[in-house]
Amino acid sequence: MDKNRICELFKIKYPIVQAGMVWVSGQKLATAVSLAGGLGVIGAGSMHPETLQLHIQKLKQKTNLPFAVNIPLLYPEIDKIIEIVITENVPIVITSAGNPNIYTSKLKAHDIKVVHVVSSVKFAIKAANAGVDAIVAEGFEAGGHNGRDETTTLVLTPMVVSAVNIPVIAAGGIASGNAMAACFALGAEGVQVGTRFALSKESSAHISYINACINAGEGDTILTLKNTTPVRMLKNELYNQISILDQNNADKEAYLQLMGKGRAKKGIFEGDLKEGELEIGQVTAAINQVKTAKEIIDEMTVEFKKTVSYIHTINF
Amino acid sequence: MDKNRICELFKIKYPIVQAGMVWVSGQKLATAVSLAGGLGVIGAGSMHPETLQLHIQKLKQKTNLPFAVNIPLLYPEIDKIIEIVITENVPIVITSAGNPNIYTSKLKAHDIKVVHVVSSVKFAIKAANAGVDAIVAEGFEAGGHNGRDETTTLVLTPMVVSAVNIPVIAAGGIASGNAMAACFALGAEGVQVGTRFALSKESSAHISYINACINAGEGDTILTLKNTTPVRMLKNELYNQISILDQNNADKEAYLQLMGKGRAKKGIFEGDLKEGELEIGQVTAAINQVKTAKEIIDEMTVEFKKTVSYIHTINF
Numbered sequence: 075m076d077k078n079r080i081c082e083l084f085k086i087k088y089p090i091v092q093a094g095m096v097w098v099s100g101q102k103l104a105t106a107v108s109l110a111g112g113l114g115v116i117g118a119g120s121m122h123p124e125t126l127q128l129h130i131q132k133l134k135q136k137t138n139l140p141f142a143v144n145i146p147l148l149y150p151e152i153d154k155i156i157e158i159v160i161t162e163n164v165p166i167v168i169t170s171a172g173n174p175n176i177y178t179s180k181l182k183a184h185d186i187k188v189v190h191v192v193s194s195v196k197f198a199i200k201a202a203n204a205g206v207d208a209i210v211a212e213g214f215e216a217g218g219h220n221g222r223d224e225t226t227t228l229v230l231t232p233m234v235v236s237a238v239n240i241p242v243i244a245a246g247g248i249a250s251g252n253a254m255a256a257c258f259a260l261g262a263e264g265v266q267v268g269t270r271f272a273l274s275k276e277s278s279a280h281i282s283y284i285n286a287c288i289n290a291g292e293g294d295t296i297l298t299l300k301n302t303t304p305v306r307m308l309k310n311e312l313y314n315q316i317s318i319l320d321q322n323n324a325d326k327e328a329y330l331q332l333m334g335k336g337r338a339k340k341g342i343f344e345g346d347l348k349e350g351e352l353e354i355g356q357v358t359a360a361i362n363q364v365k366t367a368k369e370i371i372d373e374m375t376v377e378f379k380k381t382v383s384y385i386h387t388i389n390f
Numbered sequence: 391m392d393k394n395r396i397c398e399l400f401k402i403k404y405p406i407v408q409a410g411m412v413w414v415s416g417q418k419l420a421t422a423v424s425l426a427g428g429l430g431v432i433g434a435g436s437m438h439p440e441t442l443q444l445h446i447q448k449l450k451q452k453t454n455l456p457f458a459v460n461i462p463l464l465y466p467e468i469d470k471i472i473e474i475v476i477t478e479n480v481p482i483v484i485t486s487a488g489n490p491n492i493y494t495s496k497l498k499a500h501d502i503k504v505v506h507v508v509s510s511v512k513f514a515i516k517a518a519n520a521g522v523d524a525i526v527a528e529g530f531e532a533g534g535h536n537g538r539d540e541t542t543t544l545v546l547t548p549m550v551v552s553a554v555n556i557p558v559i560a561a562g563g564i565a566s567g568n569a570m571a572a573c574f575a576l577g578a579e580g581v582q583v584g585t586r587f588a589l590s591k592e593s594s595a596h597i598s599y600i601n602a603c604i605n606a607g608e609g610d611t612i613l614t615l616k617n618t619t620p621v622r623m624l625k626n627e628l629y630n631q632i633s634i635l636d637q638n639n640a641d642k643e644a645y646l647q648l649m650g651k652g653r654a655k656k657g658i659f660e661g662d663l664k665e666g667e668l669e670i671g672q673v674t675a676a677i678n679q680v681k682t683a684k685e686i687i688d689e690m691t692v693e694f695k696k697t698v699s700y701i702h703t704i705n706f
Contacts, residue, residue: 076705077705077706078704078705078706081706087706088706089706194608194609195608196608213542213544214530214542215541215542215544215545222609223608223609224609224612224613224672225531225608225609225672225675226529226530226531226542226543226544226563226672227542227544228529228531228542228543228544228562228563228564228569228572229531229563229672229673229675229676230608232566232568232569232676233608233675233676246544247542247544247545248544250548252548252575252576252577253544253548253575253576255572255575255701256544256571256572256573256575256576257572258701258704259568259569259571259572259575259697259698259701260568260569260572261568292510292511292512292539292541292546292549293510293538293539293540293541296540297540321639323637356540356541356542356545357545359541359545359549360545360548360549381575382575382698382701382702382704383702385571385574385575385698385701385702386698386699386701386702388394388574388698389392389393389394390393390394390397390403390404390405
């Protein structure tokens with residue numbers, strides 16, 4: 075068996091990519107994940123360009139291991155962000171929420187590996203044609219921004235794997251070694267893990283947000299804001315207000331006005347459980363404990379190996 | 391490794407259960423699946439009691455192999471149906487959509503194995519406490535009637551496996567051997583397959599419905615009717631009419647009036663693609679060919695074995 079293509083591409087020990095998450099994944103979490111053998115990712119989405127640069131520099135002071143920056147391509151100061159990742163010699167960039175044709179060749183010309191996040195086969199093919207090195211295929215169960223087709227990780231992953239030749243990283247609903255093994259059975263060569271790391275010791279999220287997620291059960295998250303940009307979040311007072319707009323067939327403007335600016339910061343970083351946007355994945359229902367990034371990666375990889383040994387012996 | 395508990399329980403060769411599907415799974419499909427080594431299931435949901443009895447008798451004329459009857463517990467003539475499965479010595483009953491406490495002990499007193507379909511951990515525990523022999527845990531991606539929590543198969547399966555001691559059959563989004571292997575990695579000991587068999591040569595569905603499903607792509611099914619009983623179906627003219635009720639915040643009565651009686655029959659059995667209720671799972675997007683039940687089971691089991699061998703050799 076050849077070496078795993080994701081480990082080769084990123085020069086990492088385990089094919090576990092930490093998701094870039096607003097107000098959650100600064101240099102602290104990214105450093106811990108990279109030190110534990112995964113791919114740590116600084117999420118640029120909630121940072122001013124100068125803040126991002128500071129986070130990159132701090133991470134580089136602590137480790138020489140590979141890491142990535144996640145960049146939502148619709149970011150207002152996108153050109154500054156692109157310049158920073160080039161200047162700072164960031165080895166890997168994960169782009170999302172935008173057109174992969176615009177920046178992929180520029181980044182690759184600077185020897186940066188480029189990964190694009192998609193929620194459909196259609197966009198996976200578009201990203202592959204734009205020349206990205208790998209795809210993150212993210213299912214309906216994932217937290218935060220999500221696709222319109224509502225295709226789940228179980229259904230999406232094998233369809234994307236069949237459609238492209240580059241390696242596919244499955245995302246959405248993966249918080250354990252057995253889910254990781256399941257995704258490898260579907261043809262993925264890596265996994266992107268968000269929710270599990272959002273609820274880690276090194277997460278930048280507010281303790282009230284973390285506790286609310288730890289205590290959440292089945293049905294407590296929902297994919298909402300389908301009339302603007304779909305987001306999965308915990309149901310709370312803000313969600314109730316969104317539901318009222320839904321019931322009133324409100325126009326886009328009303329949603330933009332309700333959401334305003336800083337709702338995610340308020341919820342995730344400041345711990346306002348009522349008025350904040352509590353982005354988190356569905357698998358939060360299965361998570362009952364805060365752990366360190368290292369514990370998470372160690373447990374996932376051990377469980378992965380146990381699981382693949384177990385299913386290899388199934389007898390029927 | 392012990393023998394697979396689902397194969398032991400049902401006395402079948404492969405732990406593949408065909409889903410009971412209205413207007414799709416009569417004795418023809420059930421017989422073909424049982425003959426191919428899976429568990430064939432006659433769906434009582436769309437049958438008058440005497441029709442069901444006829445289907446059971448026809449199946450028994452063709453094979454002595456185990457089979458099951460799927461009974462939605464909210465069925466109007468439920469007591470007649472229960473008497474028929476007892477009289478006809480049906481070996482296995484799969485119940486859904488209702489309270490497992492009412493009929494489980496009666497069925498078990500007649501030496502019938504009882505399986506209950508759930509979409510949440512809460513109902514899985516309730517069913518286990520009612521004494522059922524196994525659980526079908528059905529995720530958000532499944533076709534037809536569905537749960538309110540929108541938990542996907544990837545997230546639901548391991549939570550149900552952790553919560554009960556009886557074997558768990560994963561359902562929703564499973565149409566291939568690699569998805570089957572994925573579900574076994576999650577702790578399932580069997581899979582229930584609906585959509586793939588709905589689009590088989592032995593399906594009772596109308597050819598127009600089958601072709602519409604075969605041609606459907608990503609995002610072409612949707613979980614709708616959330617205000618009454620959630621159902622996943624192909625988007626069509628009927629779905630557009632449902633959406634208008636949603637937009638108008640219509641009351642339950644308006645939905646019941648729109649859906650009326652016979653919408654599923656019209657769509658699935660009579661092939662009315664505009665006005666019929668075209669129940670089908672999300673994984674229809676990945677299915678491009680009508681096959682026989684035997685081809686489906688043979689391919690799934692061969693692919694399952696290939697997949698578990700492959701992931702056993704993964705090297706990182």
